[in-house]
Amino acid sequence: MQELAEKIDQLKQEIEAIELKTADEIEHYRIRFLGSKGLVKQLMSEMKNVSSDLRKDFGARLNEFKQFAEAKYEDYKEQKSGSKKAEQPKADMSLPAYPSETGARHPIQQTMNKMIDIFAKIGFTVTEGPEIEDDWHNFTALNLPENHPARDMQDTFYISKNPDWLLRTHTSSVQVRVMKEGKLPIRQIFPGRVYRNETISARAHCFFHQIEGLYIDEKVSFADLKQTLYYFVKEMFGADVKVRFRPSYFPFTEPSAEMDVSCFICDSKGCNVCKHTGWVEILGCGMVHPNVLSNCGIDPEKYSGFAWGMGVERTTMMQYGIKDIRVLSENDLRFLKQFR
Numbered sequence: 001m002q003e004l005a006e007k008i009d010q011l012k013q014e015i016e017a018i019e020l021k022t023a024d025e026i027e028h029y030r031i032r033f034l035g036s037k038g039l040v041k042q043l044m045s046e047m048k049n050v051s052s053d054l055r056k057d058f059g060a061r062l063n064e065f066k067q068f069a070e071a072k073y074e075d076y077k078e079q080k081s082g083s084k085k086a087e088q089p090k091a092d093m094s095l096p097a098y099p100s101e102t103g104a105r106h107p108i109q110q111t112m113n114k115m116i117d118i119f120a121k122i123g124f125t126v127t128e129g130p131e132i133e134d135d136w137h138n139f140t141a142l143n144l145p146e147n148h149p150a151r152d153m154q155d156t157f158y159i160s161k162n163p164d165w166l167l168r169t170h171t172s173s174v175q176v177r178v179m180k181e182g183k184l185p186i187r188q189i190f191p192g193r194v195y196r197n198e199t200i201s202a203r204a205h206c207f208f209h210q211i212e213g214l215y216i217d218e219k220v221s222f223a224d225l226k227q228t229l230y231y232f233v234k235e236m237f238g239a240d241v242k243v244r245f246r247p248s249y250f251p252f253t254e255p256s257a258e259m260d261v262s263c264f265i266c267d268s269k270g271c272n273v274c275k276h277t278g279w280v281e282i283l284g285c286g287m288v289h290p291n292v293l294s295n296c297g298i299d300p301e302k303y304s305g306f307a308w309g310m311g312v313e314r315t316t317m318m319q320y321g322i323k324d325i326r327v328l329s330e331n332d333l334r335f336l337k338q339f340r
């Protein structure tokens with residue numbers, strides 16, 4: 001025991017005197033003293049030769065020695081990594097900063113937001129509905145029973161898993177959902193993406209965006225519809241824009257109309273956008289058909305209302321002079337960066 005105690009003291013002195021400079025020297029120290037075959041381990045294995053009355057005292061000394069050896073190692077290791085950090089070059093504060101790229105809303109979203117803001121000013125709130133719909137919400141409730149020829153007006157994507165499911169062909173399906181909730185009056189708009197099985201070209205895509213509007217209350221008339229849409233057009237396209245209504249047909253409205261605005265690209269002189277007519281169609285509208293009201297649980301004797309649906313792509317293209325609808329869904333940054 002005496003011998004071992006002396007050995008420990010001797011090693012301690014040795015460690016005190018050691019100076020470690022390089023990473024190699026530090027590693028060498030670790031292996032020699034703390035490694036799995038190192039001196040600390042060797043001394044520990046001597047434990048069994050120490051008589052039991054002295055073992056406790058020896059254990060304490062040995063432990064203290066181990067901690068001493070470890071502390072030295074940790075100190076040097078830290079110093080070394082600290083000095084590595086210090087060796088790194090300091091940041092050059094005189095360099096110009098990296099340019100920070102700001103993102104922006106997609107032009108479709110910008111147009112939609114503008115439209116939403118305009119209707120919000122006169123009290124319309126926004127509701128969204130599902131893009132995967134069932135036949136009833138997309139067609140039947142809107143007065144298009146099965147085999148109704150008007151279903152062919154919209155080429156539908158059906159979902160093969162269940163023939164009752166489809167990708168909504170228009171946002172009019174959200175009208176149905178809101179009316180079914182039964183909270184009246186209704187003064188809401190429904191923006192969203194719709195899908196049609198059409199051949200993709202410069203003018204048509206298999207998906208696009210619409211904003212649908214719905215106003216239902218007692219004593220709502222066609223005059224209310226016209227005033228609401230006049231207001232919208234003036235806010236959206238400017239006070240000088242002229243408007244005209246043409247009679248039309250939609251199964252879910254009676255009477256139905258389409259609304260044109262004077263072509264603001266060519267000032268109605270005639271161009272490709274207005275196909276040389278001076279007018280551009282921007283929406284379909286009408287008084288909600290009594291069948292639709294009763295399909296959705298609203299009494300058509302007591303309530304009436306109007307609805308409209310308008311395409312967002314068309315308006316966006318007109319406003320920015322975009323000639324090909326496909327660029328709106330290609331996510332080409334060279335195109336998108338122009339809308340910041």
Ligand code: DAH
Nearest residue numbers: 170253284285286307308309
């Ligand atoms: N759902 C029609 C379409 O996609 C647009 C439309 C027309 C919506 C008349 C309406 C409406 O609410 O009253 O072509």
